[in-house]
Each structure stands twice: as C-alpha cells, then as structure tokens.
Amino acid sequence: MSVLIIADLQDGHIKKSTYSVISYGSEIARMTGSHAAVLVLGTCSDAMNALGNYGATKVYHVDDAALSELDPKAYIQVISAAVETANADVIVFGSNPTAKAVAPGLSARLGAGLVAGACALPDLSNGFAVRKTVFSGKAFANVSILTPKKIITLQANSVSLPPTGGEAQVEKLSIAVPASNRKVMSVQKTEGEVPLTEADIVVSGGRGMKGPEHWGVLLDLAKTLKAGTACSRPVGDAHWRPHHEHVGQTGVQIAPNLYFALGISGAIQHLAGVNRSKVIVVINKDPEAPFFKAADYGIVGDLFEVVPRLTAAIERLHADK
Amino acid sequence: MKILVCISRTPDTTSRIAFTDNSTRFDESDVQWIINPYDEWYALVRAIELKEKNPETVLHLVSAGGPELDAILRKALALGGDEAFRIDTTSNDSYTIAAHLAALCRQQQYQLIFTGKEAIDTNNGVLGGMIAELYQAEYVSLATRFESTAEGCTVSREIEGGEETLSCPLPAVISCQKGVAEQRIPNMRGIMGARTKPLHVITPEAVSPLTSVVQYELPAPKAGVKLVSADQPEELIRLLHEEAKVL
Numbered sequence: 001m002s003v004l005i006i007a008d009l010q011d012g013h014i015k016k017s018t019y020s021v022i023s024y025g026s027e028i029a030r031m032t033g034s035h036a037a038v039l040v041l042g043t044c045s046d047a048m049n050a051l052g053n054y055g056a057t058k059v060y061h062v063d064d065a066a067l068s069e070l071d072p073k074a075y076i077q078v079i080s081a082a083v084e085t086a087n088a089d090v091i092v093f094g095s096n097p098t099a100k101a102v103a104p105g106l107s108a109r110l111g112a113g114l115v116a117g118a119c120a121l122p123d124l125s126n127g128f129a130v131r132k133t134v135f136s137g138k139a140f141a142n143v144s145i146l147t148p149k150k151i152i153t154l155q156a157n158s159v160s161l162p163p164t165g166g167e168a169q170v171e172k173l174s175i176a177v178p179a180s181n182r183k184v185m186s187v188q189k190t191e192g193e194v195p196l197t198e199a200d201i202v203v204s205g206g207r208g209m210k211g212p213e214h215w216g217v218l219l220d221l222a223k224t225l226k227a228g229t230a231c232s233r234p235v236g237d238a239h240w241r242p243h244h245e246h247v248g249q250t251g252v253q254i255a256p257n258l259y260f261a262l263g264i265s266g267a268i269q270h271l272a273g274v275n276r277s278k279v280i281v282v283i284n285k286d287p288e289a290p291f292f293k294a295a296d297y298g299i300v301g302d303l304f305e306v307v308p309r310l311t312a313a314i315e316r317l318h319a320d321k
Numbered sequence: 322m323k324i325l326v327c328i329s330r331t332p333d334t335t336s337r338i339a340f341t342d343n344s345t346r347f348d349e350s351d352v353q354w355i356i357n358p359y360d361e362w363y364a365l366v367r368a369i370e371l372k373e374k375n376p377e378t379v380l381h382l383v384s385a386g387g388p389e390l391d392a393i394l395r396k397a398l399a400l401g402g403d404e405a406f407r408i409d410t411t412s413n414d415s416y417t418i419a420a421h422l423a424a425l426c427r428q429q430q431y432q433l434i435f436t437g438k439e440a441i442d443t444n445n446g447v448l449g450g451m452i453a454e455l456y457q458a459e460y461v462s463l464a465t466r467f468e469s470t471a472e473g474c475t476v477s478r479e480i481e482g483g484e485e486t487l488s489c490p491l492p493a494v495i496s497c498q499k500g501v502a503e504q505r506i507p508n509m510r511g512i513m514g515a516r517t518k519p520l521h522v523i524t525p526e527a528v529s530p531l532t533s534v535v536q537y538e539l540p541a542p543k544a545g546v547k548l549v550s551a552d553q554p555e556e557l558i559r560l561l562h563e564e565a566k567v568l
C-alpha cells in the first residue's frame with residue numbers, strides 16, 4: 001500500500017506548492033503505516049530525489065514531453081496506470097487547475113471517493129473522514145470516503161508540516177501516453193504577476209480606491225511584499241482591474257497567509273472568497289465597515305495616507321533583516 | 322446540436338449558515354434558494370446564446386434532487402431552454418449524481434454539457450469532470466470563454482497565472498466561470514412561458530455512493546480585530562512581523 005502524491009509542474013519545474021502536498025501525503029502514509037511516493041508527469045529538470053526532504057521515499061517519473069500539455073483523458077489514463085504500479089490506495093493532489101481537471105474523472109475511473117479542497121489531515125478514528133470547507137468558507141464538512149481507494153485534493157496553505165529530511169529513490173515509469181484529440185492554440189500568461197492562488201500574501205482593493213488611476217499605492221505595497229493583487233467584484237466589473245483579480249463567492253477563492261483589504265467594505269460575498277486567509281488586515285475609513293468584524297488587524301483611516309507609510313515601514317523592515 | 326445545462330440549487334449568498342440534527346443536516350429554515358450563480362450567469366446564459374444563434378439547437382436543463390428543485394428549474398426555464406429534467410434523488414454524493422446525469426446524457430446523446438465551475442454550497446467543482454469520464458466526453462474545466470466551431474469548440478480556460486485557449490471535439494463537458502457570458506435578468510414573457518414548458522421527473526437506477534458527509538461544523542469565531550491608530554501605521558507592520566509572524 002502507498003500514498004501517491006501528484007506533483008504540479010510548470011515549465012519543467014516542480015512547483016513550490018507541491019512540497020506541502022508531499023508533506024501532507026507523507027503524514028497520511030505515516031498514519032496508515034504505508035509509504036509515500038510522488039508521481040512526476042512530463043519533462044522535469046529538477047533533482048527529484050530531493051523530494052525526500054518532504055517525506056517521500058520514492059519518486060515515479062513518467063518522462064514524456066506529451067504530458068507537458070494537459071489533456072485530462074491522458075492524465076487519467078497515465079495516473080491510473082501509476083496507481084496500479086505503486087499499489088496506491090490514497091492519491092493526493094494540490095488544489096490547482098490541473099487537479100480540478102483531472103481528479104474528478106480519476107475518481108469516476110477508479111471508483112475512488114474524492115474529497116475536493118481538504119483542509120486537514122484525515123481522521124482515521126472511525127473510517128476515513130476528511131474535513132473540507134463548504135458554503136464558501138462559512139462552514140466545514142467532515143466527509144467520509146467509503147471506498148478502498150481514496151482521492152484528496154488539498155487546499156493551499158491549510159496544513160503546514162515541517163520538512164522531514166531524507167532522499168527519495170527515483171524510478172522511471174514508461175507508460176504510453178494516449179494521443180490527444182485537443183489542440184492548445186495559445187497561452188496567455190499575465191506577465192510579472194504573482195499568481196493569485198499561489199501567493200502567500202495578497203493585497204486587494206475595493207471601490208474605496210476611487211479609480212484605476214489610483215492603483216499605484218496598492219501596487220507599490222504589493223511589490224514590496226512580493227504579493228499577488230486582487231480586487232472586489234465592482235472593481236472588476238468596472239474594468240478598473242482585470243477580471244481574473246476578482247475574489248469572492250463568484251470570483252476566485254483564496255487562502256493566503258496574509259490578506260490586505262484596502263477600501264473594501266467586507267460584503268458577505270466578498271468575505272466568502274477570502275475568509276480562509278490566515279491573517280486579515282483591513283484598512284477602511286469607515287469604522288462601521290463590516291470587514292472589521294472578520295479582520296485580525298485593522299486601521300480606521302484614509303488608505304491613501306496609510307498605505308504609503310506601510311510600504312515604507314516594510315522596506316525598513318527588509319533593510320534591517 | 323443538443324445541449325444540456327446542469328443546474329444546482331444553493332442558498333442565497335447572504336443566507337445564515339446553520340445546521341440541525343446534531344450537525345448532520347443543513348438547517349433550511351428561513352433560507353432563500355437561488356440557482357447556483359455559476360450555473361445561471363455563465364453556463365445557462367452561454368447555452369441560451371448558442372440557441373439564439375442557431376434556433377435548431379435543443380436545450381435541456383437538468384437538476385438532481387427532490388421536488389423542491391422544481392421551482393428552481395422553472396426559474397431557469399424562465400431564462401431559456403426547451404425542457405427540463407429532474408432526476409429524483411436524495412443523494413448528496415457527487416459520484417452518484419454524476420452517474421445519474423451521465424445516464425441521461427447516454428439516453429439523450431448531448432453534444433455539449435455545461436456545468437458551473439462549482440456549487441457555492443459544496444465548493445466541490447467535481448461534477449463535470451465525473452460526467453465527462455462516465456460519458457466518455459472531453460472535459461474543459463474553469464472555462465472563461467466558449468465558442469462553437471464546425472469541428473467542435475474553442476475554449477479558453479484558467480491555468481495558474483493565465484489562460485490557455487484550446488480546440489477540442491465534441492461531445493464535451495465545459496465547467497463555466499466568469500467571462501463565458503454576462504448575467505441576464507428573466508423577463509415577464511420568459512416567466513409566463515416557463516410555466517408550460519415540460520418538466521420531466523426521472524427515477525434513476527441505484528448507484529453506490531463513494532462518499533458521505535458525516536458532520537458539519539461552523540468555524541470558531543475570530544478573536545476580534547486589533548485596531549492600530551492611523552497616526553502610527555508602522556505599528557501594524559511591527560505586529561504583523563513580531564506577533565502574527567506573517568512578514
């Protein structure tokens with residue numbers, strides 16, 4: 001028996017977000033008395049034995065360039081074959097676009113119960129139950145997986161475990177990749193930005209920013225923090241910012257370590273996309289703004305005066321380090 | 322062209338979330354129900370646009386659940402669509418629902434199946450991918466743009482840090498989010514017309530569930546906000562660094 005963790009790759013490199021997913025899978029292996037293996041799909045130029053640092057004892061590598069483009073059908077086929085080789089009974093993904101495309105179909109293919117967006121280690125006291133957020137972060141559900149094979153996609157920044165140290169043994173797997181019926185025509189990357197769902201820190205602006213021409217103070221703060229940038233829905237709707245920055249119930253849901261809300265009132269639909277953030281900071285000139293009730297830290301004041309001083313203070317902090 | 326739109330019912334976005342029966346069941350008292358926003362604003366509207374462009378298109382709507390879903394299906398039919406199906410079930414296991422929907426797909430031979438990106442109550446986002454596997458269709462998740470073409474379709478989808486545009490053949494299951502279409506408001510004619518559109522109730526074959534919800538929990542309340550004076554914003558950075566340890 002083993003736990004198989006599916007690595008997430010970009011441009012031939014394993015994404016940093018995969019490390020915590022490996023730690024999580026390795027901890028499940030420890031709890032269930034099995035071992036953890038990582039599955040790397042596609043060309044990879046990283047030293048894969050180093051993934052042992054997060055508790056994996058084995059890395060399976062399917063070194064086929066055809067996997068650098070995502071075709072869910074091909075991925076499901078290849079992962080199913082690897083599950084068999086690894087004799088895996090638990091399969092773990094990070095909660096990323098690839099997992100969203102592949103994990104549901106894999107669940108149906110293998111007849112393996114799936115918990116999407118898990119936020120805790122499984123509870124083994126009575127079967128195999130995994131906690132996940134429901135109602136857009138307003139509640140949790142403990143979901144019992146009833147089948148011998150189990151699939152989990154892990155919410156980012158939800159479980160943090162220390163590295164264990166160690167090296168993994170790398171084994172090449174040759175699995176035929178089925179031909180794809182689809183064709184990627186173009187890829188548009190938003191240049192120079194930290195992807196929102198991967199960002200440790202997010203700086204977000206609402207209507208209180210007054211207009212797109214005032215975004216400079218926000219972008220300066222974000223740059224100093226190496227943070228991703230987000231916005232409320234009216235800001236996206238008014239095209240002050242690109243629509244992929246819109247967070248909330250009907251936008252992107254994020255769970256960074258630190259979320260800055262500048263001039264956002266804190267409507268319930270906005271909170272639904274950000275309330276899983278570890279620490280929330282609210283800057284708003286209205287002391288009655290509902291966002292203060294959901295915040296950890298706050299400043300009642302004019303953001304255009306406060307924010308540049310925050311940026312300067314962070315620069316000093318970095319200089320002192 | 323034959324299109325299916327999958328509709329789920331969710332509590333209104335401002336609903337109070339509470340549980341009953343020893344936290345095993347969602348407390349439905351005083352809850353206002355709506356069509357899941359992703360299903361209504363994006364999946365359904367895009368399908369209606371396709372039918373408007375090509376009136377020969379057959380547009381079906383489906384929802385799996387109890388009789389309480391009939392009102393939601395009528396609301397959806399007021400926006401558009403020819404017929405609706407309700408698959409009569411009490412299950413909340415995604416796989417079970419997907420298996421029921423895939424059975425309908427096989428019976429009706431849809432070329433396009435639209436779902437929302439996720440239901441805002443389950444926050445799963447898994448149903449479409451399961452249907453695609455069971456119906457042996459292509460799956461494009463997190464779509465931000467959809468165009469029908471002679472060979473199939475052209476779809477843009479969200480990837481980490483950007484978007485990818487791809488072409489794929491039919492049948493295909495598309496999970497829709499912002500960008501695919503613009504929200505519409507039903508008009509009086511639509512609402513009146515919806516009353517007489519057929520709504521079929523299907524009794525599905527039994528399926529063994531893969532998961533079950535054991536219990537719900539509400540998050541622990543926040544300790545309360547720590548306010549820093551606007552005259553001393555630097556103090557906030559010190560707290561984030563030394564106390565919260567996030568900087």
Ligand SMILES: Cc1cc2nc3c(=O)[nH]c(=O)nc-3n(C[C@H](O)[C@H](O)[C@H](O)COP(=O)(O)OP(=O)(O)OC[C@H]3O[C@@H](n4cnc5c(N)ncnc54)[C@H](O)[C@@H]3O)c2cc1C
Binds near residue numbers: 249
């Ligand atoms: C079904 C549905 C779904 C929705 N989904 C979403 C969603 O996904 N995401 C989302 O964000 N919204 C969503 N909304 C909209 C939501 O209800 C709110 O209308 C929206 O979040 C408000 O945006 P805002 O906070 O930017 O603007 P406002 O509510 O106008 O707030 C602006 C804030 O800025 C403050 N301010 C003004 N000037 C300054 C200054 N100089 N310094 C400091 N503070 C200042 C004001 O005090 C105020 O609190 C949804 C609504 C519905 C009905």
Ligand SMILES: Nc1ncnc2c1ncn2[C@@H]1O[C@H](COP(=O)(O)O)[C@@H](O)[C@H]1O
Binds near residue numbers: 360383385436443447
């Ligand atoms: N009971 C249901 N009946 C029909 N369609 C559903 C149902 N539940 C979910 N869906 C569809 O599947 C999508 C994803 O749901 P979920 O996987 O639960 O997040 C929704 O946006 C709907 O389009």
